[in-house]
Amino acid sequence: MSIEPAGRAPRSTGSPHSETPRRTPIRTFLHTEDGVTIDSVYDPPSFVYDASRPPARDLGFVIAHGFTGDVDRPHVRRVVEALSRYGGVVTFSFRGHGASGGRSTVGDREVLDLAAAVAWARGLGHARVVTVGFSMGGSVVLRHAALYGRESGAGVDAVVSVSAPARWYYRGTAPMRRLHWLVTRPAGRLVGRYGFRTRIHHRQWNPVPLS
Incomplete structure (x- = not known):
């Protein structure tokens, strides 16, 4: 999916520290480069803090949730409310999560999901786009920034990565052992599908990431 960066949005007329009426969120399905449908929501800016700064409508954020999350989770909506x-x-919702199509590859093909979301933000008129990722999403925003740079329509201007995993093969903690069981074992993938609404692909990364 390729959308050329849009021009700068018109400057806001809101006065400093004034609230502007919140517009209705837009919900749609995006299509990734490899044909997966991605459940996506756009929340317009709700606040303009200082009219002397760049307008809120110029800046856009793209949120990348963690493994087993989705666009409707309460903690994701709290991040939206703040930003x-x-x-x-x-x-x-990443592939394999929530109402999105496909199966989760635990951070591999998910860069295509993020690229589609960033391109949508550009197409909505946001000249500056920041990706914010948590856990698995934190690793995806870093990989996406390295692969796409700033020049393409799916590139970004800044990246925030929160609690991203550094090593995939680490099994030194109980949560990581449970994660590996969930991803690598057939029984684990069944639990992921019916217990966490997360459909996990059986194939490993290609190439396998370094650890």
């Missing part, structure tokens, strides 16, 4: 004070916010 929408500064700009528009695009959230989406």
Whole structure:
């Protein structure tokens, strides 16, 4: 999916520290480069803090949730509520999560999901786009920034990575052992599908990431 960066949005007429009426969120399905449908939501900016700064509508955020999350989870919506004070916010469910199509590859092909969401933010008029990722999403935003740079329509201007995993093969903690069981074992993938609404692909990364 390729969308050329849009021009700068018109400057906001809101006065400093004034609230502007929140517009209705937009919900749609995006299509990735490899044909997966991605459940996505756009929340327009709700606040303009200082008229002397760049307008809120110029800045957009794209939120990348963690493994087993989705666009409707309460903690994701809380992040949206906080960031929408500064700009528009695009959230989406990674492949295999929630109402999105496909199966989770635990951070591999998910860069295509993020690229589609970033391109949508550009197409909505946000000249500056920041990706914010948590856990698995934190690793995806880093990989996406390295692969796409700033020049393409799916590139970004800044990246925030929160609690991203550094090593996939680490099994030194109980949560990581449970994660490996969930991803690598057939029984674990069944639990992921019916217990966490997360459909996990049986194939490993190609190439396998370094650890």
